[in-house]
Amino acid sequence: MRKRLVLGGATLLAAAASLFFFAQPAQAAAGIHVSGTNVVEANGSNFIMRGTSHAHTWYTGETSSFANIKSFGANAVRVVLSGGRWTANGASDVANVISLCKANRLICVLENHDTTGYGEDGEAYTLSQAVSYWTSIKSVLDGQENYIIINIGNEPYGNTGASAWTNDTVSAVQAMRNAGFEHALMVDAPNWGQDWEFIMRDNAQTVADADPNGNTIFSIHMYGVFDTASEITSYVSSFKSAGLPLVIGEFGHNHSDGDPDEDTIMSTAVSQGIGYFGWSWSGNGGGVEYLDQVTSFDPNQITSWGTRLFNGANGVSSTAEEASIYSGQTSSPTPSSSISSPSTSPTTSTTPTTAPGSCSAAYSIIGQWSGGFQGEITVTAGSAAVSGWTVTWTFTDGQTISQSWNATVTASGSTVTATNVSYNGSLGANASTAFGFIGSWNGSNSAPSVNCTAS
DSSP, X not given: OOOTTSOOOOOOOOOOOOOXXXXXXXXXXXXXXXXXXXXXXXXXXXXXXXEEEEOGGGOTTOTTHHHHHHHTTOSEEEEEEXXXXXXXXXXXXXXXXXXXXHHTTOEEEEEEGGGTTTTTSTTOOOHHHHHHHHHHTHHHHTTOTTTEEEEOOSSOOOSSSGGGHXXXXXXXXXXXXXXXXXXXXXXXXXXXXXXXXXXXXXXXXXXXHHOTTXXXXXXXEESTTOOSHXXXXXXXXXXXXXXXXXXXXXXXXXXXXXXOOHHHHHHHHHHHTOOEEESOSSOOOTTOGGGOSBGGGOTTSBOHHHHHHHHSTTOHHHHOOOOGGGTTOOSOSSOOTTOOOOOSSOOEEEOOOOSTTOEEEEEEEEEEETTEEEXXXXXXXXXXXXXXXXXXXXXXXXXXXXXXXXXXXXXXXTEEEXXXXXXXXXXXXXXXXXXXXXXXXXXXXXXXXXXEEEO
8 A cells, every 4th residue: 555644546546367276385484484474483383463554654753552562463564664765764763663563572574665656756765775674674684583574565556567577576675585584574566565467476386486485475455446256266366276375464344446345355364374464543634534453643532444453353353363572582672781681490470260250361571671560361251151241450670561451450559450352251151351551660570460350
């Protein structure tokens, strides 16, 4: 999709073309990588991206968005960056973005938006320029292969000259590998991301074969071109049949070029086991404000589109599974030489479940570093289902909480109260859910006793 702050419509046509079916080359095994049609983590666990895009490059001050997106159930966020078409996001800024993703247990898809609409938009950058940007900040990307995916360039061609997409994308992928990037790479389709000429679909194997690491993911953006179920299912099936990995890198519930079939987009992604990212968290302008999922970056002002994406059928909150890299994480979300990891048996405290309709809560320190820590509380229903829960505790060492997700957390002095959010209050008998937070400490960081009350 072209830049959301200034958006023009284009008439887009669907056409029929023959399909080619090939096998994916051997994949790299470092960090997040491709395995056939799947995206997997280093340990081989499938990772199906579910989340939204955040327009960081235009709203660099909205850093609370990462925790808020996590609180809505996402396991990944696609972050808009610029290398100079807009205010450039330098190495220190991108390092902070990665830290925020890790602190909030999100996989980060970093995308360069400068290329949007090249060939049709005179201000757009080339894919070669996008590679130069990634190379300029490589120092903060190296070593993060478990946590980030590099989306080389957003919608790198409009509808003019899009036939050059294949050669330019091959060159960009090879240039990234020659520069030493071992990360999973994501490439967007031409035609403002919608591939109505089927250029990406019919040449994806050529791009995949050009990657010596065999670690390239293809991204289709679904707006007005994808307004019928048959168009959506046919496109996704073509990649599945070809043995190539596909994600729906953007989609909306409405658009200037037509009305996408978001219900089929989401149900197809779920049934086919592929990732999706809705566009976008907040900050849209130029007539597409209806694509905001929350108003003014306020998670308490969720829009109808946000409600559909996160809480509707096949939505983020019910289908996202957190990346396994964060399970039992014992180091700081922010790399630092002063980090001190917790013991191999994390500090915990638990309240027992004693009766039907009751619940228990277990407090764990997942990671700890100088001055900060990451906590997690697992809530488990008793022998009967519950419709809601509240967890309370009192810090005894002066700890404070700065961010939280998957619960509404409030503090009064040292006493903390956490209540369920809309999507994780109802638990079946003996079922569990978890919420987390980032906190600060000074001197000592003992685990408090926790109490759980069910409703």
